[in-house]
Amino acid sequence: MSLLFTPYSLHSPRGELTLANRTVVAPMCQYAAVDGCAGDWHLSHWSQLFNSGAALFTIEATAVLPEGRITPHCLGLWDAHTASAMRDTLQRARALAPHTPVCIQLAHAGRKASSAAPWNGGQLLSAEQGGWQPAGPSALPHLPEEPAPLEMTLADLQRVRDAFVAAAQRADAMGIEAVELHAAHGYLLHQFLSPLSNQRSDAYGGSLENRMRFPLEVFAAVRQAFRGVLGLRLSATDWVDGGWDCAQSVELSLRLKALECDFVHVSSGGLSAQQKISIGPGYQLAFARQIRQASGLPTMAVGLITEPQQAEDLLQAGDADLVAMARAFLYQPRWTWQAAAALGGTVTANPVYWRCLPRTAQSIFGKVSIGQR
Numbered sequence: 001m002s003l004l005f006t007p008y009s010l011h012s013p014r015g016e017l018t019l020a021n022r023t024v025v026a027p028m029c030q031y032a033a034v035d036g037c038a039g040d041w042h043l044s045h046w047s048q049l050f051n052s053g054a055a056l057f058t059i060e061a062t063a064v065l066p067e068g069r070i071t072p073h074c075l076g077l078w079d080a081h082t083a084s085a086m087r088d089t090l091q092r093a094r095a096l097a098p099h100t101p102v103c104i105q106l107a108h109a110g111r112k113a114s115s116a117a118p119w120n121g122g123q124l125l126s127a128e129q130g131g132w133q134p135a136g137p138s139a140l141p142h143l144p145e146e147p148a149p150l151e152m153t154l155a156d157l158q159r160v161r162d163a164f165v166a167a168a169q170r171a172d173a174m175g176i177e178a179v180e181l182h183a184a185h186g187y188l189l190h191q192f193l194s195p196l197s198n199q200r201s202d203a204y205g206g207s208l209e210n211r212m213r214f215p216l217e218v219f220a221a222v223r224q225a226f227r228g229v230l231g232l233r234l235s236a237t238d239w240v241d242g243g244w245d246c247a248q249s250v251e252l253s254l255r256l257k258a259l260e261c262d263f264v265h266v267s268s269g270g271l272s273a274q275q276k277i278s279i280g281p282g283y284q285l286a287f288a289r290q291i292r293q294a295s296g297l298p299t300m301a302v303g304l305i306t307e308p309q310q311a312e313d314l315l316q317a318g319d320a321d322l323v324a325m326a327r328a329f330l331y332q333p334r335w336t337w338q339a340a341a342a343l344g345g346t347v348t349a350n351p352v353y354w355r356c357l358p359r360t361a362q363s364i365f366g367k368v369s370i371g372q373r
Contacts, residue, residue, distance in 0.1 A: 003315040004308070005345025008055070008322060010178070010298060012262050013227040017101055017177055019055035019322075021345065022315060023336045026265075026302050026324040027058045027105040027180070027233075029070065031117045036066065036076025037085035043093055050097030052329060053336030053347030056322075057100050059090075061107040061182055064163040068108035068188070071117050072130050077106070077167040087174040098348040103178035104171045105233065106164055106222075110188030111136035111149035111197070137191050137198040137205065137214075143273055157204070157214055160188070164218050168226040178229035178262075181219060185270030189215040190235055193252070194244040194271050212252055220259050231263035231298075232256060236287035239268060239275035246287050253295035265300040265324060266291055280304065282314060289319040300324045308339035340364040 004023065009016045032041040049057050063069040063076040076082045090102070109115075114131040115122055124146050125131025135156060136149040152160075168179050183189035191197040192214045198205050204214050215232075223230055236249040253264050266288040269275050277283070284303035292299035301320035305311055311323045328335050337357070340347045346366050354365050 002312055002343035002345050004312045004323065004339060004343055008298075010229045010231075010262050012229040013260060014229075017229045019101065020348070021053075021055045021336070022322050023054045023311070023339070024056045024103075024300055024322050024324040025049050025052060025054045025058055025329050026300075026326040027060045027182075028326045028330065029060045029074065031071050031073040033073055033075045036063065036069070036074070036078065036082040038075060038089040039085070042075070042089050046090065046093035047096040048333045049329060050093055050100050051349050051353065052333050053340060053349060054100065054329070056178070057102050058180060058324075059086075059102065059104040059176075061105050061187075062086075062167070064106055064108055064167040065160065067132055067135070068110075068113060068160070068163070070107075070109040070113060070187075071115050072125070073117060074109075077104070077170050078163065083170040083174065090174060090176075097350055101177040102175075103180050103229070103231075104176050105180045105182050106167050106171070107182035108160055108163075108188040110134065110191045111140070111142050112186055136188065137200055140197055140199065142186065142197075151200070154202075157217075161214075161218050161221050165221050165225045168222045168230075172226055172228060176228075178231070179222065179226055180265060181215075181222065181230075181232045183215050184233045184235040184265075184267045186235070186272070187270075189218065190244070190271055193234075193248070194238055196238060196240060196243045196272050208248055208251065212255060215252070216255055216259065219256060219261065223260055229262045231261060231265060231300075233265035233267060235268045235270055236266050236284065236291065237268050238271045239277045240272045243272060246290055249287070250291055250294045253291050253297055257295055257297050261297060263298040263300060263322070264291060264295070265302065266320070267302050281306070281310065282319075285314055285319045289317075292318070292320060298322070302326070308342040311339065312343055337364060 005021045009018045113134040134149040139148040139151045141148045238244045288301040299320045300322040302324040
């Protein structure tokens with residue numbers, strides 16, 4: 001039996017969430033929302049991925065406040081209006097596919113907020129272009145040519161903490177089974193962690209203890225309010241000398257475990273334009289393995305994992321417990337079907353699709369034969 005196609009259970013204060021296999025659809029920003037609201041694009045996108053065979057589907061980075069969006073087109077969950085749009089779209093998408101547990105990534109972009117979509121350059125937008133004033137741990141811009149963000153006050157920190165909690169409660173109310181806090185890729189919680197972006201002189205800056213304080217406070221507040229599966233995505237390293245690194249990520253993971261964290265999703269980079277990343281297949285696996293071994297937390301690996309045997313091998317090697325993919329699912333929305341055919345696994349899908357496979361592969365649906373008319 002392929003390890004990729006064995007079940008895996010995530011444990012939370014509410015109980016176990018059992019996943020049918022080890023494949024996870026990682027969060028993928030779509031930049032397709034209107035005033036934070038999910039719409040037709042999300043209905044199409046989500047329903048496709050609910051039929052992918054993956055065991056867990058993660059909704060893209062979802063802003064907990066309007067000013068926390070990466071772009072004006074990013075998804076949000078900051079009020080009743082955005083919650084209603086998400087609830088309706090999610091219910092409709094889930095009705096078109098076999099049951100798949102859902103995770104939502106809750107986020108605040110910090111100093112990287114108010115940006116153009118990637119295909120429009122990704123630079124900060126002016127007020128005339130529909131932008132707004134970003135804020136972050138310190139008045140340090142992401143890029144030297146960009147204006148500096150406002151340094152967040154203690155009142156700002158409390159407001160953001162409360163917003164994460166409220167968004168998690170809205171997600172819980174609509175039946176979303178898991179929440180992932182976004183502390184990676186140079187967004188707000190990552191900005192507090194890294195000494196490159198956090199140069200505060202108060203209790204939230206300076207030492208490792210202080211830089212971890214705000215992300216851990218946010219996690220603890222959400223944990224108290226949300227008893228389902230709760231994890232965190234982190235960038236294990238900034239890929240910059242003197243920045244956030246894997247040793248600090250291990251310490252953060254140990255602190256998260258003490259706060260009843262249920263999983264850690266290990267990525268890297270995104271904070272500094274000075275990053276020097278050695279990109280190649282599975283280039284982040286060493287970080288996932290180190291964090292998994294040191295913390296004992298269930299761990300998701302991500303990053304240039306594209307082939308079924310590659311995913312199987314990393315699980316067999318103990319690099320991670322779950323395999324998360326994003327671009328691979330955009331390019332091949334039935335990736336898990338292909339992996340099942342290659343590795344001898346089974347998946348579930350809407351019966352409308354059962355006849356699409358070559359007869360030699362139809363066993364992935366647990367069927368010997370499917371009749372024709």
